[in-house]
Amino acid sequence: MRLLQWCDLSDSSCSSLAAALRSNSSSLRHLDLSRNKQLGDSGVKLLSTGLEHPNCRLETLELQWCNLSGSSCSSLAAALRSNSSSLRHLHLSGNEQLGDSGVKLLSTGLEHPNCRLETLELGGCDLPDSSCSSLAAALRSDSSSLRRLYLSGNEQLGDSGVKLLSTGLIHPKCRLETLELGGCDLSHSSCSSLAAALRSNSSSLRHLDLSGNTLLGDSGVKLLSTGLEHPNCRLETLELQCCSITAEGGAALASAVKSHPSSHLTTLDLRGNDLGSSAVQLLSALVEDPNFKLQKVE
Template identity: 45%
Template sequence: MKSEVGDPQMGIKRRPNDELDDLTQVTSALLNCLSDNTLKKILKDILVSLQSVVLNGSGLTEKSCAVLASALSSENSALTELDLSNNYLKDSGVKKLCEGLKSENCKLLKLKLFGCSLKEEDCVELASVLSSENSTLRELDLSQNELKNPGMKKLCEGLKSPNCKLEILRLEEVYFRVEGCIYIVEALKSNPSSQLKELNLNHNEQRDIAVKELSELLKDPRCKLENLQLRYCDITDKGCAALASALKSNPSSQLRELNLKNNQPGESDKKELYDLLKDPRCKLKKLERGRLGQTRRGWSSRAVVPLLAGLMLRLRAGTRLPLVIGRKEASRLAVDGGALGGPFDGRLFTDQCVALVRCWSSVASGPNRSHSAGEV
């Protein structure tokens, strides 16, 4: 039987081998108890003892970030993974968090700030973390924040630093265009010690001009990129030709995975890219292109409930950010292009959510429903 430790007076129990139970307690304490200094200390002690903490969509505030920063800078901190996605941290909260990330005691390797309403000024703070001599971050996810070109320029100051140890950088749908992509390329070219292996630029309007710049980066023998994601980037045959040419001209390229789904390459350029998979000198092993296929029809009422809840939250907040669902949830919803008015790629905007809820209502109330109410 597992032993339990903790403070019985505060009602917080911990099983050493059950992180999920710990995380539930941490989230509850963060949301309800930050006004009390004693509870702040207990919360800090819990955070320090954990390796991974997920606080996705937990309504965190500036005070929450101060506690997290304190835990990260503790000399006993064991925290290596932190997910703060879908929280409105504000500039002041991000600044406090970054103070902890720059601590010599911080051991954090993975940080997710997906959908946190980050702006240009937050990129200044994050760049200072990446360029800090104490920086330990290996993975950073800033997807679905309106960083735009000015934010990318600030962030890339951190990527230029020889202290930057990032291996994975996710910038999906951060609203930058050609100029933002050029900042990234210039930063990586100017930093020969860059360790970046995975770069996700999906859903940014880069077009062929930006892709040609990326292709020049791939020609550099010092480039360590292994995974490049360029889905929904308005790339045509010219951009694809540039990528193929770059990989042909640099047999030492480390690129193993390239995602070009939902772009517009010509047939000849598709063939040129696929021919690279057969070239024994080329390390490319996975090439994705074309449009996502439709899934089976039918509905699960257990799946539409969280969809509807997510829709209501977004309507109340007035946010433009889409509701993101994974493959499992998509399978439950049995999403198809007909219901959405276009190919499904894992993101549901407000009007699409409304269309899906209406579609589900009509199917669920009809005589030939495909799924029973309890089906998963």
């Protein structure tokens, strides 16, 4: 592992790093270059000459807050498409100029048979709802390897974005296990799309984070519960912090778990909601009941 965050590195540094990745003796698996704002697109372009090389063994690359735009994604997509690609985890959060064009370019790599990427972080990248169309196409591709998709902090995503994304989530080829959509300005209608994904035969979601979506409310939780209570649902962790949920929503969640004795749900995070004592008692009773897998309610 090499941690070089906050080092005030410029694009020229990436030439040296790329040379190291290309060397016969390269054994680097994790490279953290986050918060080097001078790195930019030119730096990523240089770095990609190393990522595409057969000697490169890098599995995790962190480029959060590096002032990257869409053109960086062209270089990264080329690396993902290369025969020797070994990247499993790519972190691009905090690059607000990435935009829809960047995600479209990146998706050409995600859909390629050579791509082995399992984790993609795009939090706080100011992505519009249309970005989800490209991501959904990647999830539907035959070669999809993505297991974790982090989109939290993209306030423009909204319900329309989740609706587009869900066309990928319900697809038989989708292998996504973790989806994080915290603070994406979602309302109850997003829960209808997500519930449909949880009910699908091919559902593989294990961890869903919807925290900080204050418009979700009880109506959203009720819709989501129609997915939680379905036999196909494999969700283990559900995060709903600060989602304006009251006793009514809490009761709906308790009912969903209770009606599905084989429910996989083990962790339910409801911090920052005004559930009231009655809903808390219902959920606590399920934690204490050995017939259910629910172990933790916060």
